[in-house]
Amino acid sequence: MASRKPSSRNALSDLPQALVDSSADKRLDVLRQVAAGGSISQAAREVGISYKAAWQAIDTLSSLSGQPLVERTVGGAGGGGARITPQGEQLLALAAALAHAREQVLSRFAGGEALATGLGLRTSMRNQLPCTVLRCEASSAEDPTVWVQAESAGGTRLWSSVTRESADLLGLAPGRAVLLLCKATAVTVGSAVRGNRASVRPADICHFNGLVERVAPGSARDEVVLALPGGGQWVGFAPHPSALKTGDRASASVAASALVVALG
Secondary structure: OOOOOOOOOOOOOOHHHHHOOOOOOHHHHHHHHHHHHOHHHHHHHHHOOOOHHHHHHHHHHHHOOOOOOOEEOOOOOOOOEEEHHHEEEEEHHHHHHHHHHHHHOOOOOOHHHHHOOOOOOOOOOOOOEEEEEEEEEOOOOOOEEEEEEEEEEOOEEEEEEEHHHHHHHHHHOOOOEEEEEEEEOEEEEEOOOOOOOOEEEEOOOEEEEEEEEEEEEOEEEEEEEEEOOOEEEEEEEEOOOOOOOOEEEEEEEEEEOOOOEEEE
């Protein structure tokens, strides 16, 4: 991997950005294994992911931190390997300190783990729905993407399409608690549909129902906030002027490709 020159800013200034992404834990595991063994392929085996996914993990962390975290090494009996940089060591130290501090804070509150889910995630996406993974499946053995079906506490089921590498890095499997994220601008709200058509099989478009909580008129589109069964909200837009009123049953539609899976 080609090294990037550190920016003129404080070398530590961007490192915390690599920890804002709540899915970073397995990526950090890759970095830890590189530090321990000096090999990307060995790190991949230890973490239980593909070689490609291991490099994706390193690339993502390096991009988030703005610093080169791993360098290739040449020569030696093995023909070369990988070496963690000082910035990479600093990132691991920071991650360990934050994990320790988080455990201390959560230990002071009963049920604190559930309360803290998603609180460290900073994003413009207004739709953030806690869910549990029901299943993960690929369309075929050669397909680089995976269909992930997740269900909210109130029974709302959604499909998301992610790459195999991302599914591996997140450790997605039935029973895993996740957050489904989506931009409000990617959601269309209209009249209610029967049932939940996304619950049967993978679908490019997910449809699910809720009750209109409020409508904010706009010039071309009206913003609609839906209350979902079991708690939670989902925000989308309906063409202006919308006939929807508070208390109406309505349907949200969103592309599976627009749903982002994150760990809380």
